[in-house]
Amino acid sequence: MKLLRHTSPDPQQLALQLDFFSSDFSSQPKIDHPAPKHSPGSSLPPSAPPSTDVAKPVPTGKRRVHVGEHTLDYTLVRSKRRSIGFMIDDDGLRITAPKWVTLTEIENAICEKQRWIFTKLNERRERSARRLQPQMEWRDGGTLPYLGSDITLRILATQSAGILYNATSKELSACLPLDAAEQQLKDRVQGWLQLEAKRVFAERLPIYAEKLGVSYQSFALSSAMTQWGSCTADGKIRLNWRLIHFALPLIDYVIAHELSHLREMNHSPQFWATVQSVFPEFAAAKKALRDHAPETLPIF
Incomplete structure (x- = not known):
């Protein structure tokens, strides 16, 4: 839920709403990470090859990185934005990064933000598990x-x-x-x-x-x-x-x-x-x- 601000020509109609899962109650937690700075003429470090896990194939459209003892799959989206954005949704971790940022730099940023990432992924899994719990039964004793x-x-x-x-x-x-x-x-x-x-x-x-x-x-x-x-x-x-x-x-x-x-x-x-x-x-x-x-x- 975003905390939405609605405006109209009549100031009496200005209302602030506390939504389910806004930036305060968000079902899609997200943060930004400063992108590494490179001048137009500078050389970029080589891209790191994608990490692999022989026990489990990498899902289609995702990349894999090893963070400590954890294996993390994520979706990478390239854009014109200036920073590296991290978002947790129903599909897991999604990263939006400038086109010029290398995979090595992205995965370094993942390591820096790993505490936030794993905390939000665990919260998402717990919330999904609660959704799968059986609904109340409308009967005597329910x-x-x-x-x-x-x-x-x-x-x-x-x-x-x-x-x-x-x-x-x-x-x-x-x-x-x-x-x-x-x-x-x-x-x-x-x-x-x-x-x-x-x-x-x-x-x-x-x-x-x-x-x-x-x-x-x-x-x-x-x-x-x-x-x-x-x-x-x-x-x-x-x-x-x-x-x-x-x-x-x-x-x-x-x-x-x-x-x-x-x-x-x-x-x-x-x-x-x-x-x-x-x-x-x-x-x-x-x-x-x-x-x-x-x-x-x-x-x-």
Whole structure:
């Protein structure tokens, strides 16, 4: 998710949005590395031959390099850019480099950035593994996340309607007719979660507004598929109801983030200093939220 800044002729429509996997929550982490400088008349060092691994063929369109005890495959894209760019996506490591930079220099840069590369590759693998985990089962005894913990779903076969949460046993009991369809259960649970989200957000927003010394005009729930929250210049806050699945610190981080835009309508160093002033653990919360792929949440 990029942190997007949207502008229009009407300054009241200026909004900053906190997206899933932006530069703060990115599904495609990337960094730049300064390219070696060569004058037009200088000679370039010879290109290193591609590393090979006899145990496993190099995938088509990729190069291979040995970094310490690790074998790393990567995609190389030549461009007119001035620096060497590293990006991690679903296909692994992709490097974009100027046409005049040699393979030796590129692989030296890989060695210099190996800690970042392997950290991001591991994060990507862990996220992919979580996506492959089975989705929750909509049945009696099924579990779903609520405020950072799993709660157990109980189905009471009755003609009466209603839903009740027992905080002691961490059980959410839904009353449904015997012939109720699965979607009826999903609708009942989603409605309860949205009411809880509205209640929790209404409690937390004034706390951080007071800490920041700002006033917001209104807040509403969002069902956006790509954004955790947004803030307009005239103080309208929108928060994704799915945040109710997460622990309170992650909810507080998003709230502090959005309200901080009422002091800094940008993502400058001053903005992040503002967030940190009321939420010192923002970096850890930002990473934790980024690591929760939407695919791991219940599907309604």
